[in-house]
Amino acid sequence: xxxxxxxxxxxxxxxxxxxxxxxxxxxxxxxxxxxxxxxxxxxxxxxxxxxxxxxxxxxxxxxxxxxxxxxxxxxxxxxxxxxxxxxxxxxxxxxxxxxxxxxxxxxxxxxxxxxxxxxxxxxxxxxxxxxxxxxxxxxxxxxxxxxxxxxxxxxxx
Amino acid sequence: xxxxxxxxxxxxxxxxxxxxxxxxxxxxxxxxxxxxxxxxxxxxxxxxxxxxxxxxxxxxxxxxxxxxxxxxxxxxxxxxxxxxxxxxxxxxxxxxxxxxxxxxxxxxxxxxxxxxxxxxxxxxxxxxxxxxxxxxxxxxxxxxxxxxxxxxxxxxx
DNA sequence: TTTACTAGGTCTCAAATAGAGACTAAAGAA
DNA sequence: TTCTTTAGTCTCTATTTGAGACCTAGTAAA
Numbered sequence: 001x002x003x004x005x006x007x008x009x010x011x012x013x014x015x016x017x018x019x020x021x022x023x024x025x026x027x028x029x030x031x032x033x034x035x036x037x038x039x040x041x042x043x044x045x046x047x048x049x050x051x052x053x054x055x056x057x058x059x060x061x062x063x064x065x066x067x068x069x070x071x072x073x074x075x076x077x078x079x080x081x082x083x084x085x086x087x088x089x090x091x092x093x094x095x096x097x098x099x100x101x102x103x104x105x106x107x108x109x110x111x112x113x114x115x116x117x118x119x120x121x122x123x124x125x126x127x128x129x130x131x132x133x134x135x136x137x138x139x140x141x142x143x144x145x146x147x148x149x150x151x152x153x154x155x156x157x
Numbered sequence: 158x159x160x161x162x163x164x165x166x167x168x169x170x171x172x173x174x175x176x177x178x179x180x181x182x183x184x185x186x187x188x189x190x191x192x193x194x195x196x197x198x199x200x201x202x203x204x205x206x207x208x209x210x211x212x213x214x215x216x217x218x219x220x221x222x223x224x225x226x227x228x229x230x231x232x233x234x235x236x237x238x239x240x241x242x243x244x245x246x247x248x249x250x251x252x253x254x255x256x257x258x259x260x261x262x263x264x265x266x267x268x269x270x271x272x273x274x275x276x277x278x279x280x281x282x283x284x285x286x287x288x289x290x291x292x293x294x295x296x297x298x299x300x301x302x303x304x305x306x307x308x309x310x311x312x313x314x
Numbered sequence: 315t316t317t318a319c320t321a322g323g324t325c326t327c328a329a330a331t332a333g334a335g336a337c338t339a340a341a342g343a344a
Numbered sequence: 345t346t347c348t349t350t351a352g353t354c355t356c357t358a359t360t361t362g363a364g365a366c367c368t369a370g371t372a373a374a
Binding site for chain 1 (some may be wrong): 159160161162163164165166167168169172182183184185186187188191192193196197200201203204205215232233234235236253256257258259260261262263264265266267268269270271272274275277278280281282284285286
């Protein structure tokens with residue numbers, strides 16, 4: 001039985017229980033780590049425990065604000081451990097908890113897929129862009145040159 | 158070698174190549190599916206192809222706007238197929254492409270983890286909330302009753 | 315002695331993004 | 345004639361994110 005069938009059955013199962021995000025583990029997880037930074041930070045910490053500023057350096061483009069916020073969330077969820085060395089200024093080291101480490105498996109699956117299928121995704125994007133270009137060209141051939149893409153164009157059959 | 162070590166090494170590898178989100182498959186993937194809805198929609202479609210309105214019903218709390226937008230992104234990335242039946246009003250059916258189906262494996266890994274470890278996450282949250290309560294109680298015992306949690310409190314060693 | 319620097323944040327304000335809900339077109343049903 | 349149906353889109357508002365200034369106090373440099 002293929003993974004996508006299993007997944008589908010699983011989804012159908014949740015529905016019967018009304019998938020409420022506070023109750024459903026999956027909704028709950030997605031609400032937490034379903035953002036641009038969490039997984040990236042988890043990866044970085046999997047490589048090695050890091051201080052706050054090292055993380056800020058190594059996770060590109062993240063602002064201190066989001067870094068703080070994301071780390072806090074991961075900490076409350078028990079995936080990340082925060083340790084303060086009481087010097088002045090203090091030094092704070094973040095590391096994965098055992099629970100956080102156990103999450104590495106699934107994360108690795110995701111990452112492997114991404115690396116293996118990136119080319120296909122890029123190809124799909126090119127095809128889509130090309131299709132859109134062709135379509136809009138055909139539109140402007142009919143309508144006035146400056147015509148904007150029509151809302152509800154799909155309705156005009 | 159544990160998954161989290163492998164993951165760490167992988168991350169270290171990316172860094173050398175400067176992980177630029179347009180080039181790096183993983184950043185790229187995370188920028189796309191790293192949101193509240195994509196994975197959920199993919200799950201729903203794994204269960205069975207659905208029409209737009211069925212998706213809106215079955216994926217709870219999503220607005221039409223986000224549903225449209227997310228489906229569009231998944232379509233451009235080649236994970237989802239959109240098929241219009243030219244009646245009036247038109248009927249649009251969404252389904253997983255083979256590429257989308259191949260993504261079910263990794264997704265299932267994530268979901269299994271979520272279901273297996275949800276209890277631990279909840280326990281961590283309770284511990285954290287309790288710790289915060291205790292801490293703020295100890296603060297107000299020292300400072301004036303109405304004192305707000307002090308900014309930079311961690312500095313005062 | 316004054317100045318600069320450091321680490322790990324927080325705070326404010328602006329920009330981007332998400333959500334709520336009204337609106338649309340054309341045909342068929344009541 | 346009015347109502348319903350479908351797959352969106354549009355506008356307006358609310359929430360989230362990002363940029364960047366600021367803070368603290370001990371140590372090092374000037």
